[in-house]
Amino acid sequence: MNELQANLSAMWASTRMRLVTISRYQGQLVSEIIFPIVFAAMPILLGRASGGPNAEDIFAANTGTRNYVAYMLIGSSVFSIVSNAFWHVAYWLRREQEVGTLESLYLVPTERSWIVAGTALYSAIRSVASALVAYLLGSLIFNVNPLQGEVGLALLFIAVGLIPLYGLTFVFGAVVLKVKEAGAIVNVMQWGVSFLMGIYFPVAIFPPLVKAAALLFPPTWMTNGVRSALLGMGFFFGKWYLDLSVLWAFLLVVPLVGLWTFTRVETSVRRNEGVGQF
Amino acid sequence: MKQSQTSSSIPVLTALSTFNAMVRKELIIMARYPVNFIASFAQVFLIVAIFTLAGSMFFNAPEGQDALENASTGSPSGVVVYGFILYMFLSDTLWTIGYNVRHEQVQGTLEQLYMSPASKFASLVARVANTLIWTGLLSITGAILMSWMIGKLPVENPLLGLYLLIMALSGTFGIGFAFAALTLYLQETAQTVANLLQFAIIVVCAIFFPFSALPEAVRAVSYILPPSYAVDAFRSALMGFPPGFPELLPFEIEFWIVTAFGLLMPLIGYWLYRRAEDAARKTGSLSAY
Numbered sequence: 051m052n053e054l055q056a057n058l059s060a061m062w063a064s065t066r067m068r069l070v071t072i073s074r075y076q077g078q079l080v081s082e083i084i085f086p087i088v089f090a091a092m093p094i095l096l097g098r099a100s101g102g103p104n105a106e107d108i109f110a111a112n113t114g115t116r117n118y119v120a121y122m123l124i125g126s127s128v129f130s131i132v133s134n135a136f137w138h139v140a141y142w143l144r145r146e147q148e149v150g151t152l153e154s155l156y157l158v159p160t161e162r163s164w165i166v167a168g169t170a171l172y173s174a175i176r177s178v179a180s181a182l183v184a185y186l187l188g189s190l191i192f193n194v195n196p197l198q199g200e201v202g203l204a205l206l207f208i209a210v211g212l213i214p215l216y217g218l219t220f221v222f223g224a225v226v227l228k229v230k231e232a233g234a235i236v237n238v239m240q241w242g243v244s245f246l247m248g249i250y251f252p253v254a255i256f257p258p259l260v261k262a263a264a265l266l267f268p269p270t271w272m273t274n275g276v277r278s279a280l281l282g283m284g285f286f287f288g289k290w291y292l293d294l295s296v297l298w299a300f301l302l303v304v305p306l307v308g309l310w311t312f313t314r315v316e317t318s319v320r321r322n323e324g325v326g327q328f
Numbered sequence: 329m330k331q332s333q334t335s336s337s338i339p340v341l342t343a344l345s346t347f348n349a350m351v352r353k354e355l356i357i358m359a360r361y362p363v364n365f366i367a368s369f370a371q372v373f374l375i376v377a378i379f380t381l382a383g384s385m386f387f388n389a390p391e392g393q394d395a396l397e398n399a400s401t402g403s404p405s406g407v408v409v410y411g412f413i414l415y416m417f418l419s420d421t422l423w424t425i426g427y428n429v430r431h432e433q434v435q436g437t438l439e440q441l442y443m444s445p446a447s448k449f450a451s452l453v454a455r456v457a458n459t460l461i462w463t464g465l466l467s468i469t470g471a472i473l474m475s476w477m478i479g480k481l482p483v484e485n486p487l488l489g490l491y492l493l494i495m496a497l498s499g500t501f502g503i504g505f506a507f508a509a510l511t512l513y514l515q516e517t518a519q520t521v522a523n524l525l526q527f528a529i530i531v532v533c534a535i536f537f538p539f540s541a542l543p544e545a546v547r548a549v550s551y552i553l554p555p556s557y558a559v560d561a562f563r564s565a566l567m568g569f570p571p572g573f574p575e576l577l578p579f580e581i582e583f584w585i586v587t588a589f590g591l592l593m594p595l596i597g598y599w600l601y602r603r604a605e606d607a608a609r610k611t612g613s614l615s616a617y
Contacts, residue, residue, distance in 0.1 A: 095537040
C-alpha cells in the first residue's frame with residue numbers, strides 16, 4: 051500500500067511539475083485552443099463556398115448529418131486530443147534525450163511506468179481541457195449549439211478512448227527511442243492519425259483495406275462515438291454500448307501491447323547505444 | 329589560396345561563397361536525417377488526401393445533384409491546390425529563418441557565428457535555400473496528387489504565376505527576417521507566435537478557400553495584408569481569371585501591390601533584423617535564451 055502511495059505520489063509530482071511549467075506559456079495554451087478551430091474552419095469555409103446553397107444537403111447525403119459545422123469541429127477537437135497525446139509523449143522522451151536527463155531517469159527508485167503515466171496524465175488534462183474549450187468556442191464562433199445530443203455519452207467515449215490512446219503512445223515512444231527523429235515522425239503520424247480517424251469524413255468512404263485499418267485504430271471509435279452521441283449519425287454497430295464495448299476491449303489490450311513494445315525496444319536500445327544517445 | 333584571396337577582395341563573391349558554404353552545410357545536416365525526407369513526402373500525401381476527402385463531402389453530390397451549380401469558387405481544385413502550394417512556401421519562408429536563429433541560440437553557437445566575418449545576410453538566406461528546393465519538389469508532388477484526386481487543375485498564365493510566386497516568396501523572406509528579429513526579443517515565445525501567425529495566415533489570407541467564404545470583419549483584415557493579394561493574384565492568374573476572380577481588387581492593382589511587397593519587404597525585414605541584432609549585442613542578450 052505504501053509503495054502504491056509512493057508511486058502515485060511520484061506520478062502526480064510529474065504531472066504537477068509539467069502543468070506548472072506549461073502554465074508559464076499561456077500563448078502556447080491559447081494556440082492549442084485556436085488550432086482545432088482553424089483546422090475545422092478550413093473545410094467549413096471551403097464547404098460553404100463550394101457547396102453553395104446545397105452544402106448542407108450534399109453533406110448530409112454523404113455523412114448522415116446536416117450539421118457540418120459541428121461535425122468538423124468535433125473531428126478537429128478529437129484530433130487535437132489524439133495529436134497532442136503523441137506530441138507530448140514523443141517530445142517528452144526526445145527532450146529528456148536532448149538535455150541529457152533520460153538516462154538519469156533510469157537511476158531514480160520509481161518505476162519508469164509511473165513517470166510515463168505522470169506525463170500521460172498531464173497530457174490528457176491539458177489536451178482534453180483545450181479541446182473542450184476549442185469545441186465550445188468554435189461552436190460559438192460558427193453559431194451552432196455545442197450541447198446538443200447526449201453530451202454525457204460523448205464525454206464517456208472520450209474518457210474510455212483516452213486509455214488505449216495513451217497505450218498507443220507507448221508504441222510511438224518506442225519508435226522515437228529507436229529512430230530518434232521525433233519531429234518528422236510526429237508530423238507524419240498526426241496526419242496519418244487524422245486520416246484514419248476520419249477527421250472530416252466518415253471512414254465508410256474508405257476502400258475495404260483502409261477501412262479495416264481505420265477500425266483497428268481506437269481514435270476512430272472515439273471520434274465516431276462522440277459524433278454519433280452529439281449529432282445522432284449512427285454508431286458503427288448501431289447501439290452505443292456495442293461501440294463502447296469495442297473501446298473497452300481496446301482499453302484492455304492496447305496499453306499492454308504498447309508497454310510490451312516499449313519495453314522491448316528500450317531494452318534493445320539500452321543494450322546497444324544507450325537511451326541517452328541522440 | 330589565390331582563389332580565396334580574389335574572392336575575399338570582391339564583397340559580392342565573398343557573400344556568394346559564404347552563401348554556398350552555408351547552403352552546403354545545411355544540405356549535409358538535412359541529409360543526415362533521411363527519415364525527414366521520406367516523412368515530408370508522406371505528410372504531403374496525407375494532407376492532400378485529407379483535404380480532398382473533406383472537400384468531396386461537399387463536391388460529390390449523390391443522386392445527380394449538382395454541388396457546384398451555385399458554387400462561388402471558380403475551380404475548387406484551383407483554389408485549394410494553388411492555395412496549398414503558396415502556403416507551403418509561405419510557411420517555410422516565414423518560419424525557417426527565425427527557427428534557425430533560435431536553434432543557434434539554444435545550441436549556443438549564435439554568438440560564435442557573429443564573431444566570424446561571414447555575411448549575415450547570406451547566413452540568413454542560406455537557411456531557407458534548401459528548404460525552398462525541397463518545398464518546390466513537395467509542391468509539385470502535392471499539386472499532381474491533388475489534381476488527380478480533385479479533378480483537372482487549370483494551368484493558365486504560368487509565367488505570370490511564376491512571377492507572382494517569386495514576388496510573394498521575396499516578400500515573405502522579408503517577413504521571415506522581421507520574424508527572426510522578433511525571435512531575438514521573444515525567445516521561447518517565438519514558436520508560439522509563429523504558430524499563431526500561421527493560423528492567422530491560413531484564415532485571413534484564405535489559403536484553402538475563396539475570400540468570399542470569409543465573414544466581412546475578417547475580410548476587412550485580409551484587405552490590409554499584402555500576402556492576401558499574393559494569394560488572390562497567384563491563384564486567379566493560374567486559374568485564368570474565372571468570373572469573380574481576383575476577389576479583393578482588380579488584378580492590375582493586386583499585381584503592383586504584390587510587386588511592391590516582393591521588392592520592399594526584404595529590405596524592411598532585413599533592416600529590422602539588423603536593428604534587433606545590434607540591440608541584442610549591446611545588451612549581451614544574443615546568446616541568452
